[in-house]
Amino acid sequence: MKLRGLIEDFFTEINFKFCRCGSTFHQTISQQILSFHNFEEDYLHFLTQYLRFLAFCQKTIEFFDMYWLFEPFADEEFVDSLFMFSAKYPDAGLILYLPTSDIVFMLTSLAENYLWLKNLGLSIPLVFFFIKSIICTSLFSILTLDIFRLENLVLYFDFLSQLFLIYDTVEELRVLFILFNFYNFELILNIFFFSLKYDIYPWYMGLYSKSEYFFIPLGILINFIIAFLLLFLVYIINRGTGISDLEKTSAYECGFDPFKDSRQLTDINFFRVAVLFILFDLEIIYLIPWIFILYASFYNYYIIIGGFSYLFILSLGLLFEYKSKMLDW
């Protein structure tokens, strides 16, 4: 197990370099297999992706500049009403103030120090679920109030403004609150997470897209079109120039017409080479997955022996062919 951990660390060190190039598809085979079991890592992976996406959201919001919506409220009456509200419910501000700041702080610290938490023994999905539940309760407590009353709206905006104030610590998370606190929080978030992971994030980052293989049929199509168009052009340009003649269109040989059909019997050696090729090509086709399995199983004894017995038989076959002069031309 120690060895396994060491190997894992070694390859994670390598693979962190490839974050710019791609995502899970650029990991090694062993790490993919490991990460399949390691749900924490996976969760963190798309959380980081999501946080990156939130920066994008922030930019868009800044672009549309939603603050102008609050301008009509920024008059004396509005300020008075705020004071009045605070006078009426002195505890409300505190109640809202304390949990929000704490939640935000906790979230950021947890996101940054997840390894520390890991050492404590808390699994990260569990921690995040815990935090999420706190947020949801606080939000639902607001939403249960009558929003259409101005006082409660003010209260709500106060809540938002507190989020806006903590610029430096949580630039991204405030956008999360704006976008998702009106509806069924978790459901939409989960749907959105996965849509982000597979659709929007790669498009935004421009580093990796799932439909990367789309370039292959596209390339085939374009190259085919280029070649076909060129052929067609040549055919059109030189259509009338040549004179079709029986002698001219005959196959290239010496001065005579071709005596026989050219699809004749050939040397048996060519056939033998083809058969040998099939054997050895199959060998290689089996070797590639063998190597990956060997790598993924951290050099399991049985897999090594199985592969080597296979190779031994093949090498014996090659020796037999060599001795019986099948390879001579």
Next chain:
Amino acid sequence: MLNSYLLNFKNFLSLKAICQVIILFGVLFMFYFFLQLNSLYFIFTPSVFGLVALLLFTILVLLNVYFIVILERKVMGAVQHRFGPNVVGFFGFGQSGADGGKLFTKELLIPRYANTFIFLISPIYSFLCSLLIWLFLPYSSYGAFVNSDVGMVFLFAITSINVYGIIFGGWASNSKYAFFGAIRSSAQMISYEVSLSLTLMPILLVVGSANLYLIIEFQEKVLWFIISYFPCGILYIISLVAETNRAPFDLPEAEGELVAGYNVDFSSLTFALFFLAEYSNIIISSFLITIYFFGGWNFGLCGISFHFEIIITSIKLVLFIYLFVFLRATFPRFRFSELMGFCWKVILPLAFSFFLFYTILTIWIWIECFYESLLLIALSILISFIHWFLALVFFLLSFYVGLVYYLPEQIIPVYKKFDNKVLLWARVKLKEIEKT
């Protein structure tokens, strides 16, 4: 053989030729620099922009082919004591353009008994296959158009598919020369393909993924595979030269026996497409050598910026293209039986044995002393040195064998005399030592 080799080499290093080649290299570098479009694929996501990018990319690749044809002709001219193409355009750079124009205005002739559909499809097919590989080749650390996790396997697949173009072309034209040429070249390509993929298995085993990006990054972290897997690299280069049907393995183009191999009945653009495919295959093969064994965009000693990465890949690429031309200029052609024997009796068993050796070695290292990374590095360096030494010994041995068996009989006695003299000298010395 040796005489001609040395003579050619002397001309190869002549100042005029070098000047011409340097100018050509400058032009080539320019075009390779434009190929960083390849690395800007993140702007051209699969869409209309992607289509435009691909079109631009293919045009650039074809331009590269254009210049490499001139390069080859220039270098060949310098080697053979003549001017290369020097009339059309500046330093004869317009020569292959003129050739292409000529081919474009020729009549598209289909033979009487040919299967027209396959006859017309086969050049398109080979052209398509050779251009398709370009999507997988990473120019710099920003990757390629298709950064697939099984890029190596894709490359195997496309190179193996490439044979069909030649077979179809030879069979469909329904003439004997073309048919035999096609059969020969297909047999050759098939048999060298096995060793081509077998030599890369140790690399797969070490890196643990078929991703080309990861393979190059591994080389940046540890060592270039040409140092750690020297014999495999040499075998790979030899089999690539055979795979692309280049000299000294250019049996399909054997003028003495088969007139032009599978190309005989192809005229105008059908021939041009085959030609383009062949030359883009040369660039691709040199690219593959750089990726698998010479560390792709790595400088070797230190990290470098994005633009330098592209320049370094292009330098390596042009050097290997130069090597291909050099091989064509110097080496004589094989006989066909020799060629097949060389593949099945020499290269394949060697590749097989090296594969076994390296698998055992890597498994041993991984099981026993993975946790001691210093030991691993020391071991790899030591093993590489042993390989270099062995390779040197074998190289010298091969020279000796070549001198004994392949030189004309007039020269052999000289060497025998020399050997006798050395032996006599040694005997005298031994006697002296015994006396003392």
